[in-house]
Amino acid sequence: MTDEGTTSTRAAAERPTHRGAVWAAATWSAGVLALLIALPLVARDRLPDPLATHWGGREPDDSMSLTAAVLFPAAFWAVLVLTAVALRRYRGNLAPGAAATTLAAGGVLLTGAQASIVHANLDRARWQDAAPMGIEVVLILLATGLAGLLARLASRRYGARPAPRPATGEPALEVPPGAHLVWLSHAANPWLQLTAAVFGLAAVAVAVAATSGVADVGLPLVLLLALPTLTVLVCSSVRVRVTAAGLTVGFGPFGWPARRWSPAELESARVERRTAAQAGGWGYRINGLGTTVMLRGGACLVVRTRRGTDFAVSVDDAERGAALLNALIARTRQPAG
Template identity: 30%
Template sequence: MNSLVKGRSGSDGAEGPAGPVGVRRVLVAVVPSVLAAAVVLAVYLSVAGRLPDRPATHFGAGGKADGFSGRGALLGTALAVLLGMGALLGGLTYRLRSTPGPQRALAVLGAGTAVALGWIITAVLLANARAEEASSATVPGTQAALAFGSAALVAGACWPLCGRDPEAPAAASGPVAGAARLALGDAETAGWSRVAGSRVLPAVGALTAAAGLPVGWTAGWPSALPLLVSGALIALLAGARVTADRRGLTVTPSLAPWPRVTVPLERIAEAGRRTVDPWRDFGGWGYRAVPGASGIVLRSGDAISLRLTTGSEFVVTVDDAATAAALLNTLADRARRTPDGG
């Protein structure tokens, strides 16, 4: 039998908040960034005549200026960051409509981040306008405290505005009994492959990277590098290619060859499918481990469930899990009959 490769990305199960609640959450994610950009532009226009040609844009120990750029670059970068962040968070919030808990958290955190960035950029503009020359401009640490304090207040106010999450459907507790087999002749072989994607992890990666922006703006980009790199890595690992073949079950990132997880056929006692709720069943997303079970959980819904020879369970969330499980059962039976799997 020819190898069957299916590349359609996985999608979550039932839709979450839609209609007025979904629109409200997208607005919570987008509007604060737009308002912050409008405030920054208004402040810039009001103090433009008092700004030095090369205003201070970075402040080191004690809040003293130690980095400078052109006025146009300062305004352009600030507006691009704020509006770009609003567009990105709005799109991610919409895509998370099938996972209402993370959707609400993303919208609220996006609103708070916009407020913190807007506050810090405004403080930088006013510090430059008050200084006799750019090198004497200072932004005290209290401004950062005020920025993050205001962000927390706005996030707290936005939480109830996002509305309540709907009740999640009950998830199955384990593999389906009487696992099916895929009919294969003795001389036939088969392979199955799909790409599973996460709607949550790209949002986590974006938020992590976004958190590095105010850090880089105030403390320097080397200080923000861990957040920026972590955000990029989280986004990179947000998708996985899942393959079932004569080697067993293999999972690799869809955009990189490593890290790779393989469960060989000799370790599989039985394969089935189940429905997974990431938060309720595994406490989150990514590579997860709980008593008696582990797996790669990128989204809610359909999942391959392997009962291992050790008695534990290994799951991978992916569409068409029943086909992959049936193939793995057939191949595992064959491997048990013939040590070389032939």
């Protein structure tokens, strides 16, 4: 495409099927359903029947039987999950991220509401004696909006048309003067994503149990589960971008944190086939080969820095990324004028 006389060519690898994301969504869906059903049932001996389920202002003004309080949010969640599946199946290209946003926001909203209802009715003789609602509603709505926003950001897609692959052999690419080439790629490890989802769901379950008053658990246990969730999540996927500014490798669903190198900081780029055994395992690894971000075995984009260190990342279409990087590195070494 042309922009003020400057040709801009965009090269990108097709995103792989996110099996890990699908399994993580399934785990989240099943976990939220379990929480919605388990919360009132676990505390049933401490709840009135019926129990308050609606507040007019701050005071309770309507109730449901314990059975209805269990089944109604569970059924509503099932409808939301089916809606998310339909969005992904039939509107995935037109509304990217809609399914993830629906699941994230809906799950937080329903579990927050169920936890607040259980907490308000806990150890009350009648539903009319339920605790008033106030700041809880505001916090639940804020958490719902934040969850939806984060899910939307995490599901952003790189939209670009594939460009012709460079010729076989030494990765190299001709960059016409004035052209701005961009290469984008992505890789993920489904098992690491699933592990992060399991730890995250456990952290949410403990936090919900604590805030509802059903279980006497403290913040340390929540942190004990949340920290490995974040660590594994950051190491489960990677986004790689090559532009005129150099190489950017972003970690996790949000592409943050990220490592960056300008073309002047790089000596060369190449493609190597590596296995998890060679890298020392999955995730972010440092060994005799240098630093390797190993998410799946096979071709890796490897860059040699001017300091003599190697950084490798297992990513799709590594050959094209190496070719563009070598072209940018060669451009920086050309004499000015």
